[in-house]
Amino acid sequence: MASVKELSSLDFAGKRVILRADLNVPLKDGEITDDGRIRASLPTIDYLVSAGASILIVAHLGRPKGERKSELSLKPVASRLQKLLGRDVAFAETIDQAMKFTERAQPGEITCLENIRFESAETSKDENERLVLAKKLAQLGELYVGDGFGAVHRKHASVFELASILPHAAGYLVAKESEVLEKLATNPLRPYGVVLGGAKVSDKIGVINNLLERVEMIAIGGGMVFTFLAAKGYAIGKSLFESDQLDVVKSILLRAKEKGVEILLPIDIKVAGEFKDVSARIVGIEGIGENDLGLDIGPQSADDFAKAIKKCRTIFWNGPMGVFEFSNFREGTRVVAEALRHVDGLAVVGGGDSAAAIRALGFADSDFGYVSTGGGASLEYLEGKELPGLVALS
Numbered sequence: 001m002a003s004v005k006e007l008s009s010l011d012f013a014g015k016r017v018i019l020r021a022d023l024n025v026p027l028k029d030g031e032i033t034d035d036g037r038i039r040a041s042l043p044t045i046d047y048l049v050s051a052g053a054s055i056l057i058v059a060h061l062g063r064p065k066g067e068r069k070s071e072l073s074l075k076p077v078a079s080r081l082q083k084l085l086g087r088d089v090a091f092a093e094t095i096d097q098a099m100k101f102t103e104r105a106q107p108g109e110i111t112c113l114e115n116i117r118f119e120s121a122e123t124s125k126d127e128n129e130r131l132v133l134a135k136k137l138a139q140l141g142e143l144y145v146g147d148g149f150g151a152v153h154r155k156h157a158s159v160f161e162l163a164s165i166l167p168h169a170a171g172y173l174v175a176k177e178s179e180v181l182e183k184l185a186t187n188p189l190r191p192y193g194v195v196l197g198g199a200k201v202s203d204k205i206g207v208i209n210n211l212l213e214r215v216e217m218i219a220i221g222g223g224m225v226f227t228f229l230a231a232k233g234y235a236i237g238k239s240l241f242e243s244d245q246l247d248v249v250k251s252i253l254l255r256a257k258e259k260g261v262e263i264l265l266p267i268d269i270k271v272a273g274e275f276k277d278v279s280a281r282i283v284g285i286e287g288i289g290e291n292d293l294g295l296d297i298g299p300q301s302a303d304d305f306a307k308a309i310k311k312c313r314t315i316f317w318n319g320p321m322g323v324f325e326f327s328n329f330r331e332g333t334r335v336v337a338e339a340l341r342h343v344d345g346l347a348v349v350g351g352g353d354s355a356a357a358i359r360a361l362g363f364a365d366s367d368f369g370y371v372s373t374g375g376g377a378s379l380e381y382l383e384g385k386e387l388p389g390l391v392a393l394s
């Protein structure tokens with residue numbers, strides 16, 4: 001992928017800057033449960049303030065689909081940002097209100113615009129609708145900085161069209177993420193292994209297909225593993241299953257064999273009778289009962305995964321190994337994270353969920369080679385896809 005324009009390529013002094021950030025943090029009952037993405041946006045904001053810019057932050061939260069939903073307001077995020085920055089952050093409920101703020105903004109002043117996805121045009125499939133919104137947003141600033149890595153794979157108005165209208169540069173986060181992923185994409189130390197988990201196979205099929213050409217080992221856990229186990233003929237009880245992915249998974253298993261890529265699957269599973277944080281039973285993969293729900297990889301599998309990970313010099317991990325939100329089903333994820341800490345080489349944790357999982361388990365970002373803020377974006381980067389938000393900043 002072509003390299004992105006650096007912050008130093010623009011003169012920000014006295015300029016009104018629109019900063020597209022990724023502040024899409026997990027919330028529970030209105031409280032932020034992991035502020036990693038807000039923290040990751042701070043270096044660029046600090047830089048812009050020091051360079052004498054006034055800043056309008058444009059960001060999204062969740063998927064409101066063009067409706068104003070109070071539970072997806074960016075207000076609590078703006079408050080946290082204010083606290084972390086130690087500077088005032090004004091909040092604009094609408095674009096018109098933001099216009100009033102930005103018109104008279106002084107250097108160093110920061111305004112956060114309400115969730116841009118409250119505007120249906122932001123995510124519209126209609127290019128013209130997106131362009132109309134982007135042109136309206138473009139009136140709020142003179143320069144554009146793209147730093148929302150978690151959204152760069154989206155062709156959205158504030159990510160793609162807006163960047164194309166205004167003179168632009170990439171923020172520190174986007175530059176750093178691109179640099180690390182480029183290393184994985186072009187010149188990884190070998191052996192190169194990938195660990196995939198999380199809920200859905202369909203989200204990760206593309207990356208698995210592409211990675212078969214590039215890696216020596218793919219370890220699979222999480223909810224997605226049960227479609228693999230089903231494809232190999234095992235009974236999976238009431239575990240997550242995507243029947244429409246069965247043939248694709250079978251062809252992946254076949255291609256992996258042809259290419260000599262090891263697909264590491266669990267040999268034991270932690271199951272429960274219901275989707276609750278109840279005590280787990282450990283069964284071999286031949287022993288999953290009709291009413292069992294597989295909610296984590298078992299201890300022997302976790303051990304196998306850890307050994308395989310430690311043999312690699314490059315590891316990319318996306319997606320928890322089990323329902324880490326339940327204390328009885330987080331051990332697989334913890335063991336995998338622990339193994340990643342000890343990789344002699346580059347270990348990258350990719351994605352909002354995986355990053356939140358490691359922090360919830362007590363790990364620090366500094367325990368790993370790199371913790372990416374973007375799940376979908378990092379996967380698509382590794383798939384070799386062109387990411388609209390990066391193309392626009394090149």
Ligand code: AMP
Binds near residue numbers: 203
């Ligand atoms: P993803 O966004 O695809 O990375 O999925 C993350 C989610 O997958 C987490 O919220 C986990 O609770 C969930 N998950 C992981 N393993 C399982 C499983 N065995 N069954 C159901 N959900 C799972």
